[in-house]
Every structure is written in structure tokens, then in C-alpha cells.
Amino acid sequence: MGVEHDVPKAGYVGRILQLVQSALTKRRNRNWFDGKSARIDWRNEALVVYAQSPILLGWLQKNYHDLLWESARMVGGPDAVVRYEVDAALKPEVPVLAAPAAQTLPVRGATRALAPASTPPSRSRQNKPFELQRFVRGPSNELAATAVQTLIEFPDSCPNPMYIHGGVGCGKTHLLEGLREGLGRRQPGLQLLAITSEEFTNLFTQALDTRSLPSFRQKFRNVDVLLVDDVDFFDGKRVVQEEFLHTIKHMLNHGRRVVVTADRHPRLLSRTSDELLSLYQSGLVCRLEAPDATTRLNIVKQLADRMKLNATVDALEYVAERFTRNVRELEGAVHYLTTWQNVNGTRVTVSAARDALSVLVRDCMKIVRLADVENAVCNLFGLPADELRSARRQRTVSEPRMLAMFLARRLTQAAYTEIGAHFGGRNHSTVMSAERKISGLMKSKASVRIAAQDWPVSELIAQLEQQLKAV
Ligand SMILES: Nc1ncnc2c1ncn2[C@@H]1O[C@H](COP(=O)(O)OP(=O)(O)OP(=O)(O)O)[C@@H](O)[C@H]1O
Structure with missing residues (x-):
């Protein structure tokens, strides 16, 4: 990618947005960076990406960093960098869904009534990539998906804490973000904090450096619901583990909710303290497996529908059969076929899918050494x-x-x-x-x-x- 020398600084954001969105049109959901869920800015020779929560930021970083960085360098020059920051103001307006009856969520030792039924879902919700409605259920994820839905609708009946674990790309972040969105919608006044373990660790280290532990603790311990992605990151990090243990204990003692995700069962976190492990296991531990054949096909159909992929049923079945390890692979395959369709202007048949995806199929064969x-x-x-x-x-x-x-x-x-x-x-x-x-x-x-x-x-x-x- 060459550098664009003729773009005045004031136009950097618009040009980068154009580059990013034109790539996303082909590859991913173009609604990202629309100023609602995430936005970008240009500051001090850096492209700054904002999202409403650290989890979402982490996800954007994992999935779009290369594209963002390339676009930033193309417009801002070879030294341009990408930074990621949280902007709580980006929180989208989420209407209240119909609730069966007023439920309660334990909050600060007391209970707080859930919002009653009011407006139906608006169009603005329809493009939220992580909403629970979009989470395709099947035997591989039923327990975790039901637990999350129940926590939104009938929190009193849910064990606390909740620990969701599963391999790469199996939907942990999707469920956690869906939970955050669902809870926020049901109880707009609820104090929700969604964060990755890495972010928690960074903030903790900063607080140690600046001797501001009390305000750090207050920030975490005063929320009603704490959602933490990837707690396996704490494995082997003794000091931050200790802090996290006290954070969870404090929250549970005060009737607040904690939901965490990890890549493995707590018993497999071999460098995590026994006390923290037993806390994780004292609530509900549920596993997300790699999706089974029927769930994969349902996910592929949903993706094809969303991306307006015009493919024969056997082409979709082929995708679901070939990409078996996680949902991210399925998404990649459907994006690829959509691009193929746009370029060739024809319906995707099974033989076209086989040809078009042969490179992806080969790349997905991981060689284990x-x-x-x-x-x-x-x-x-x-x-x-x-x-x-x-x-x-x-x-x-x-x-x-x-x-x-x-x-x-x-x-x-x-x-x-x-x-x-x-x-x-x-x-x-x-x-x-x-x-x-x-x-x-x-x-x-x-x-x-x-x-x-x-x-x-x-x-x-x-x-x-x-x-x-x-x-
Ligand atoms: N059951 C599902 N239905 C629909 N989409 C799904 C499902 N599971 C995962 N996805 C989608 O697959 C992609 C990867 O999921 P996600 O980021 O939640 O995985 P993860 O388990 O958090 O992975 P990692 O451990 O790499 O962070 C996301 O775009 C998500 O929306």
C-alpha cells in the first residue's frame, strides 16, 4: 500500500474511514465505525479507535488491527500508529424489550426492579453484531446461551459468579457482549462494567504505579455487574490474581454479579490460586464447544442471509462441512464467497464454492509440531x-x-x-x-x-x- 501525500490532516479521518469501509464492504460487517458502536479519530500522528467497552475494543483490535493500521499508514505516513480507547458515550441507545413481569436483580445487598415492558426493538438494534438474537444455539452452546439469557430475564435464579469457557472463536465474547447489551436494555440504570483481563491488569499496574489503588478499587467494586473477558490471562500473574480475587469476593459479598470468560475450565488454570479457582467454580461453569454440524449449518445460513449471499443449499452445506473448528472460520468462508459472488455476478454453486474456497481450506489445516x-x-x-x-x-x-x-x-x-x-x-x-x-x-x-x-x-x-x- 502506498502513502497518499495529498490528503490534508483535517481530511485524514474521512479518508481512513473510506478505506476501512470499502474493505469491510467486501469482508465484514460495514456497520462498524459508523459512529454508533465504534468511531475513529486522528490525534498526534495516531489513528485512535474508540468503542463502547474494552471487550469490544479488544475484539476490534483482534479482527481489524491490520486493516486499520494499513489505512492509517497509507493516509498518515509510515510512522502512523493505531491506539485503542474506550468511549462510554458510544453506548448505543437500546430500547427496553418486553419483560414477562417485573424481575429483580440483586444490587448492593438490596434488590432493584427491572424496567417494565415498553417499546419494541427499534431498527437501530438490528445491526449490533453481538446481540443475543444473532447467537445461533445448538447442543454445543445451549447451556451457556441459556444461562446468559436467564441472567438477563430472571437474574434471581442464576448462580453467581458465572464462568463461560471455550476455544478460540466459539462465541465467548459474543455472549458476554450480548449479556451486556441485554442487561443494559432491561435495566438502563444498572452500572455495568465490561472489561478484558488484560485491561484490568493494565489499570491495576497503573494504579500501583500512581499509588491510586483506592480509586481503582472503588471503580471496580461499585458496579452492579462486572463482565471480564479472557480471565485465563491472569494465569501465572500472582499479584493481579490476588487483586481480582478480592474484587470478586467483594462483589459477591455485596450481592453483585460477576461473569467471566476463559479459554479453558478453571481446573486447567494451573497457575491460578486455589482460592480464585474455587471461587470460579462456586457458581456456574459452562462450556462452549466447537459447533456441531447442525449448528454450523444454521450459522452459515444466518450469515449468508445477512450478507446477501446467493448460494445453493449444497454450497452452504459444503461450507458447514469443511470449516469445523469455530465460527470465525465459517464467517471467513461466507465473506469469501460473498466477495466471489460480487466479482463474478453469479449464484454460488457447490462446485464454485469448492474452487473458490480451496485456498482457505488449505490454510485452515493447521500443522501441529x-x-x-x-x-x-x-x-x-x-x-x-x-x-x-x-x-x-x-x-x-x-x-x-x-x-x-x-x-x-x-x-x-x-x-x-x-x-x-x-x-x-x-x-x-x-x-x-x-x-x-x-x-x-x-x-x-x-x-x-x-x-x-x-x-x-x-x-x-x-x-x-x-x-x-x-x-
Ligand atoms: N453461536 C453463534 N452464532 C452466531 N455467531 C457466532 C456464534 N458463535 C460465535 N459467533 C461469531 O463468531 C465470531 C467469533 O466469536 P467470538 O469473538 O465471540 O469468539 P471468542 O470465543 O470470544 O474467541 P476468542 O477466544 O478468540 O476471543 C464473532 O463474530 C461471533 O459473532
């Missing part, structure tokens, strides 16, 4: 790699080593001898015996111990596989 398996296992068990490769035979080392060998057989192309050599110069029969042993443990529904807790071997394998196969 022995080092990836080693990292994932060491991370989970809190072991250094040289210990895993060592001659030690204690269970705390031998079980993770066997798991690593088993996963290496399942997910990599490596032969028994290569795997044995990688994990401490062992011979091929050791790897074969590890494979047999782990299969046996899975069949007998046995558990292994991680951070003083028992974990069923088959769930552990499923979790690690999901993590290793994620792009």
Missing part, C-alpha cells in the same frame, strides 16, 4: 520443557510426558522414533507404551492430577486438542 505439543502440555502442568524431557519417573512428570507423546501421535506427522527422540531420547517402544497407557486411562475414565485437582484424562485430551488445532 512436536514443539507445540510440548508447549501446551508444559503450560498446562506448569512444567519446564527440560523436565518433561528428563529421565525423571515421578508421576507428576511421567504422566504429562505420556500425554505429550500420545498427543504427538494423534496430531503431528512425527514417527514413533522422532517423538521418542524429542522427549528425552527415548526409544519407539516407550512412545508406543505411552500411547497404550493413555488410551487405557481414557477407556477406564481415569483422572490425572493437575495443581492438586483431579481431571478426567479424556477431557484433558479434548481440551488440549482443541487448543492445539486452533489457528
Whole structure:
């Protein structure tokens, strides 16, 4: 991308917006950056992106950073950077949906009535990407989706805290943002704070640096509902964990709500304090699985409808069959086909879909290496790699080593001898015996111990596989 030398500074925002939106027209939802959910500005040689919550900002950063950065550099020159800031004023106007009857949400030790039924949903709501209406339900996400909906409608019947976990792109942020939007709509006066764990950590560090812990604590502990995305980020960060633990305890003691998301079950956060783990587990823990075949097809149909993709049913079925790991992949495929349709001006048939998507299908085949398996296992068990490769035979080392060998057989192309050599110069029969042993443990529904807790071997394998196969 070349630099545009002729744009006066005052016109930077408009030009960047044009570039971003023209790309989004083809690839993603063009309603982003429309000044309602998110907006952009140009300040001090930087493109500043604003959104209504840190979670949304994190999502924008994850999904659009490259596009924003490229556009900023093209208009503002090669040194342009992108910054992300929260602007609470961006909170969209959300009308109140019909409530069955006045419900109550515990607030500050008392209860506060929910808003009664009034106006129907307006058109302004129809393009909110994370609203719960757009969340396609199926066996893979039913429990979590129902829990979130119930928390909006019948908060008294919901366990507190709520912990939603699942792999990459399975809908955690969607549910959390949908919850925030739904609660805000039902109770406009409710103090809601939605934040990522990284943002919490940054603010905490800043507060330590500037000796302003009391105001930091007041900010978090005075809200009615705290929504925190990606709490796995706290794993291994002892000091901020301690602070978060006290934040949650304080909130629960005062009858306030806490909902968090993470990429794994609390028991797999091996470097998180027992006290915080047991707090997470004291409420409702629910898992989002990768979507099953029927849910994938329903998501593809919904996406096609929304993006005005004119495709045959078997073309849509092809997409749902080929992209199986998470919803983000499905979105990518439908965006791709929509672009193909716009370029070619014809309906997408199954053979066109097969041809057009062949590159994407290839790119989605993630290659797992022995080092990836080693990292994932060491991370989970809190072991250094040289210990895993060592001659030690204690269970705390031998079980993770066997798991690593088993996963290496399942997910990599490596032969028994290569795997044995990688994990401490062992011979091929050791790897074969590890494979047999782990299969046996899975069949007998046995558990292994991680951070003083028992974990069923088959769930552990499923979790690690999901993590290793994620792009
Ligand atoms: N069940 C679903 N129905 C419709 N859209 C979905 C569903 N699940 C996920 N999505 C969409 O898939 C995309 C990825 O979802 P999301 O960002 O919520 O994933 P995530 O679990 O938070 O991933 P990560 O761990 O990478 O942050 C989003 O655009 C979201 O709207």
C-alpha cells in the first residue's frame, strides 16, 4: 500500500474511514465505525479507535488491527500508529424489550426492579453484531446461551459468579457482549462494567504505579455487574490474581454479579490460586464447544442471509462441512464467497464454492509440531520443557510426558522414533507404551492430577486438542 501525500490532516479521518469501509464492504460487517458502536479519530500522528467497552475494543483490535493500521499508514505516513480507547458515550441507545413481569436483580445487598415492558426493538438494534438474537444455539452452546439469557430475564435464579469457557472463536465474547447489551436494555440504570483481563491488569499496574489503588478499587467494586473477558490471562500473574480475587469476593459479598470468560475450565488454570479457582467454580461453569454440524449449518445460513449471499443449499452445506473448528472460520468462508459472488455476478454453486474456497481450506489445516505439543502440555502442568524431557519417573512428570507423546501421535506427522527422540531420547517402544497407557486411562475414565485437582484424562485430551488445532 502506498502513502497518499495529498490528503490534508483535517481530511485524514474521512479518508481512513473510506478505506476501512470499502474493505469491510467486501469482508465484514460495514456497520462498524459508523459512529454508533465504534468511531475513529486522528490525534498526534495516531489513528485512535474508540468503542463502547474494552471487550469490544479488544475484539476490534483482534479482527481489524491490520486493516486499520494499513489505512492509517497509507493516509498518515509510515510512522502512523493505531491506539485503542474506550468511549462510554458510544453506548448505543437500546430500547427496553418486553419483560414477562417485573424481575429483580440483586444490587448492593438490596434488590432493584427491572424496567417494565415498553417499546419494541427499534431498527437501530438490528445491526449490533453481538446481540443475543444473532447467537445461533445448538447442543454445543445451549447451556451457556441459556444461562446468559436467564441472567438477563430472571437474574434471581442464576448462580453467581458465572464462568463461560471455550476455544478460540466459539462465541465467548459474543455472549458476554450480548449479556451486556441485554442487561443494559432491561435495566438502563444498572452500572455495568465490561472489561478484558488484560485491561484490568493494565489499570491495576497503573494504579500501583500512581499509588491510586483506592480509586481503582472503588471503580471496580461499585458496579452492579462486572463482565471480564479472557480471565485465563491472569494465569501465572500472582499479584493481579490476588487483586481480582478480592474484587470478586467483594462483589459477591455485596450481592453483585460477576461473569467471566476463559479459554479453558478453571481446573486447567494451573497457575491460578486455589482460592480464585474455587471461587470460579462456586457458581456456574459452562462450556462452549466447537459447533456441531447442525449448528454450523444454521450459522452459515444466518450469515449468508445477512450478507446477501446467493448460494445453493449444497454450497452452504459444503461450507458447514469443511470449516469445523469455530465460527470465525465459517464467517471467513461466507465473506469469501460473498466477495466471489460480487466479482463474478453469479449464484454460488457447490462446485464454485469448492474452487473458490480451496485456498482457505488449505490454510485452515493447521500443522501441529512436536514443539507445540510440548508447549501446551508444559503450560498446562506448569512444567519446564527440560523436565518433561528428563529421565525423571515421578508421576507428576511421567504422566504429562505420556500425554505429550500420545498427543504427538494423534496430531503431528512425527514417527514413533522422532517423538521418542524429542522427549528425552527415548526409544519407539516407550512412545508406543505411552500411547497404550493413555488410551487405557481414557477407556477406564481415569483422572490425572493437575495443581492438586483431579481431571478426567479424556477431557484433558479434548481440551488440549482443541487448543492445539486452533489457528
Ligand atoms: N453461536 C453463534 N452464532 C452466531 N455467531 C457466532 C456464534 N458463535 C460465535 N459467533 C461469531 O463468531 C465470531 C467469533 O466469536 P467470538 O469473538 O465471540 O469468539 P471468542 O470465543 O470470544 O474467541 P476468542 O477466544 O478468540 O476471543 C464473532 O463474530 C461471533 O459473532
